[in-house]
Amino acid sequence: MTTDLGMPTVASDPHGHLRGTEPFPVAAHRALADTQLRQNLGHATRTIRAKRAAVVGEVDDWEELRRAGECVKADVMARLPELLEQLEASVTARGGVVHWARDAEEANRIVVGLVRETGSDEVVKVKSMATQETGLNEALGAAGIAALETDLAELIVQLSDDKPSHFLVPAIHRNRSEIRDIFLREMPDVDPDLTDEPRRLAMAARAHLRRKFLSARVGISGVNFAVADTGTISVVESEGNGRMCLTLPDTLITVMGVEKVVPTWSDLEVFLQLLPRSSTGERMNPYTSSWSGVTPGDGPQTFHLVLLDNGRSNVLASPDGRQALHCIRCSACLNVCPVYERTGGHAYGSIYPGPIGAVLSPQLTGIDGPDDVNASLPYASSLCGACFDACPVRIDIPHLLVQQRAAAVEAHGRPTAQDLAMRAAAAAMASPGRFSLTERVVKLGRLLSRSGRIRSVPGPGAAAWFGARDMPEPPAETFREWWGRRERS
Incomplete structure (x- = not known):
């Protein structure tokens, strides 16, 4: 059974970058042999955990906030089709255009078509898990359109022809020396005396990106939250590059997983307290950009919102499994997971790594027999429960992992x-x-x-x-x- 969100049927590959190419144990064994990777991951996750613990400890009603976030998300899942229709009407009333994409291929086709209509052969992007999920950069490249990532970590990943391994810090598997070497090798006009000092690295990236910001005619973004009753889209970030991407181009195309909607502004307030503390260990995000449709003479004059399903209807159909759609991509579960800390994100194969990825990826694309790479993901956990304790919206990930282990067993066509x-x-x-x-x-x-x-x-x-x-x-x-x-x- 699936819950139909009213999207047109298209015969296409629904997976994008949701599936790996090898079982988790195989990839994990290789990752465990990489001592530099383990050192990078261990240092980064320990630092983020300590920052998170400090700012969460300041909030007397943290558990009440978690329960509020859980309740809002449960309400959203219970009436998701209704809220999406309300969001579409609100965005359209404010001059935006809404597109519905059933899968990754359709989403990419829509975005490529929209960019071509502008006559541009390059775009700037602000960090978007949804476009990583669909493989949009590859689709744009195949169409002769250059896509430049503007988030610092995403830029590092792009320049090194790598893949993200973390929601918050996509280049968490790299250290400063490795990043310096990537910049010296791949970034044009970089200072040959560049050091691995964080400030020098950030300044080199800023100089590289500034020229593109000023010339780009098309920007592509992701979404942290979308408010149904006002049609407001919100993106939170720490660097300010996102704001450049969201305000300077003439055309803005935003790709949004359908689960990102919230009913009202007061609901958004809850998540703007939960997300920064759980992700970056900050009391608030340095940059929170919100916009509603198009404003004449201010910012992009053409706005397109692409609503992406790509298996989410299948997850929504499961009364328990739909919890996975509550995820706000804070990465708290990754940072406390002993398995992730030792293997990193690439071992999971999917663009969604860690404990939440181990339950979300199999639900989005299914488990097709014992040899399916998804069948091994629910076992990439010790079931210690640290992920549930850290999750700001109280997703019961251990319970979902056990459910998906049962699904993997049921998918066996022969005795193992x-x-x-x-x-x-x-x-x-x-x-x-x-x-x-x-x-x-x-x-x-x-x-x-x-x-x-x-x-x-x-x-x-x-x-x-x-x-x-x-x-x-x-x-x-x-x-x-x-x-x-x-x-x-």
Whole structure:
């Protein structure tokens, strides 16, 4: 069952950058071997966690704010089609044009067409997870249109021909020395004596971008929140580049995931308190840009809003799973996740990494059998619950992870090695004699033990299991043997 948001049916690839190309364990093993990556991630996430804890601790009613955010988001999901229609009417009444895109391909086709209509062959962009999701930059490039990312971290990723690995800090996997080398190698007219001092790096990026801001005729943005009753679009950021992108071009095209809508301005107030503290560890965002349609003589004179579904209707149809659409992309769950901290975002394959990505990506595109890369994502977690504690809108990510693990099991068309192992265990435990025999066989594992642990066992199934974990050495005496000896004495 899906909840139809009234979008036209288009036969196309619905995935964009929502799917990886290899299972999480394979990518994670490679990431774990990269000591520089682990050092970069560990330093960055520890710093962000400490900043967040300090500013959250200042708010006496933080838990009440979290519950308020949760309630607003639940209300939005309960009447999403109605709110989107209201948003469309409000934007249209203020001179904007609204487009509906069922999937990534349709969204890209709409945006490419709009840029071509302006006659421009280049655009400037402010950070947008939605356009990363659809692969818009690649689509623009294929159409002969150059797209320049203006967010500093996104620019670093673009110049290095890399992919984002974090919601808030897309280049979190890079350190200052690596960024300096990227600028020296890829940025034209950069000072050859550039150092890795953060201020010098920021100034080099500013000089590079300023020329583009002044010449660009088309800007493309994402959305943090959209207010249904006024048609107001809001983008929050920390650098000011976004404001340049949103105000200087003649044409502004905004791509928005349909879940970003909120009913009223008073609802927006809740999230403008939750988001900065949970993401950047700040009391408020340095730059909050809001606009409603078109204002003659002020800012872009043509405004297009592209509403993107791309699987969100499927998620909305699940009474529990729709919680994942509450996400405000703050990245708090990534910063506290012990798995993400060690593997980074690229191991997840999808543009949405970390705990929320591990439940959102499979829901958006489905799990098609045990070999589907999505089937491994819900297992990329220790289920420690830190993600729920950190989430500013109280998404029960551990519960959703368990749900998606069940979906992965149900997608199996044939018994897996785990299924066979569980059936064998059930058969052994159903009979005292078989259980006793199993105990004697397990004791042979002592022959494979090294330093009190078994770290590898021959055989393809066992090798896969022990490749990710080890187990204690079996005791020399089973409980039954100990009990029998005790009774005899």
